[in-house]
Amino acid sequence: MITIDRLTKRFDRRAVLDELTLSIDAGDRIALIGSNGAGKTTLFRCLLGHYGHGGSVGFEGTSGKRRDARALARIAFVPQLPPPLRMPVGELLTFAEKGAGASRARMDEIAGKLGIDLDEVRRRPFYRLSGGQKQKILVTVALGRDADLMIFDEPAANLDPAARAVFIDLLAERRDASMLIASHRLEEVAPLVNRVIELDRGRVVLDDNLRDRLRAGDFRQALIVLSAPHAPLTQALEGWGFRSDATGTRFSGPVPSAETFRFLGLLARYGSLIEQMTLEQVPERVF
Ligand SMILES: Nc1ncnc2c1ncn2[C@@H]1O[C@H](COP(=O)(O)OP(=O)(O)OP(=O)(O)O)[C@@H](O)[C@H]1O
Incomplete structure (x- = not known):
């Protein structure tokens, strides 16, 4: 599905990702772990084409460094830090529906489960919401659409315990998409995943795959x-x-x-x- 070959990203000449090689297969549900600064967010940003980099990231059906817009459209992403969007929440939801193919009914259902009333926040500028409310809206948008790959960067960090539990259930229900979840709480996401990858200083130091264990x-x-x-x-x-x-x-x-x-x-x-x-x-x- 995605082949990452000797991916290198430097900031001020310092290699934050260091010849990282990895392939992500359809059906993979990966917990990406690693200490602060290990390179998790940078890896996501490189995958999504936000940063230029050395090495290559190939999406199925494309090659080399080229990002195919259609391939990127099949990825749903929830960032660690919500963007400071000034648009009202209602506009963001309409954009998700019209521009990214999200289902309004599904978004309503997911938001309800996460404990956020979309009608109540519809007119409020997104950036004025609380940290947890922003995360709930971004999770709602991500889960409200079909995607081949879902990338979550510390998605539950700002959620209250009840919403965290609902969020984990919502992910467990989604069997259609591959997932890449960065989290400092491995115990929380572990039941959801079939593969655990650990990064340390921009390199993969552990790649633990459930399928390999079953084969063993x-x-x-x-x-x-x-x-x-x-x-x-x-x-x-x-x-x-x-x-x-x-x-x-x-x-x-x-x-x-x-x-x-x-x-x-x-x-x-x-x-x-x-x-x-x-x-x-x-x-x-x-x-
Ligand atoms: N835009 C940037 N400019 C300069 N350095 C950066 C930039 N973005 C990230 N870095 C550096 O790259 C390293 C990796 O950061 P990254 O955010 O990828 O780590 P992370 O594994 O996601 O960490 P955390 O668990 O704290 O979220 C850090 O040392 C960080 O300071």
Whole structure:
């Protein structure tokens, strides 16, 4: 989907991204972690064509450094710092609808879940909203449209705990898009992702992929029984490769042993729904 080859970005001759090589595949849901200044935002800005850079970023169907406008239009982005837009919120929503193909009904629904009343803020200039309100509007716009890739840069940093929980559920429900989420709270986004990439001083120092672990064959077999069908948890479990029976309440699938705590973290979010759970070590194959 996106191939990044020896991407280098310098500010004042200092390499902030240093020959970074990475490929992002369709279906990847990536947590991008790394300490302050590691280069996460700079990587996003290079991907989005906001900065010139060395090396290449190739989008599927394009090559080299060229940014194809159609490829960029398929990316939804929520920045770490909301832009100081003077336009009223209503105008921003209309722009999202007409210019970026967002659905008004979907935006209304998402905003409602996040706890922001669009009618109430419609006439207010965007830059006068609180930090959390701005983030809710930007998340609403991003999730209100179809996208192949969603890039979130610390998207929940300003959200209150209730909105953070809703936001994580909304992401878990979105199985159609690949995601790249920069976060300092790995434990919060871990249940959503199938890949964790760590940057340090502009280089990839960890690339941990769930699919590789499953292929390696070291896993536990899990059985989960829910008290009632539940769409967000179903989608999250399907993201782990689980299958359900016809009732939509009984799930089974493999959990890589090294991912057990991450998996339990997911289940803990929905503890009250879980009626039964077993997690059995699969005996090692004897050759
Ligand atoms: N426009 C700029 N001009 C000069 N230096 C910059 C610029 N943007 C970023 N930097 C520097 O590049 C480095 C990487 O910054 P970046 O914002 O990409 O880090 P980050 O991993 O997103 O950090 P954080 O977790 O704090 O958000 C930092 O040292 C920062 O000071």
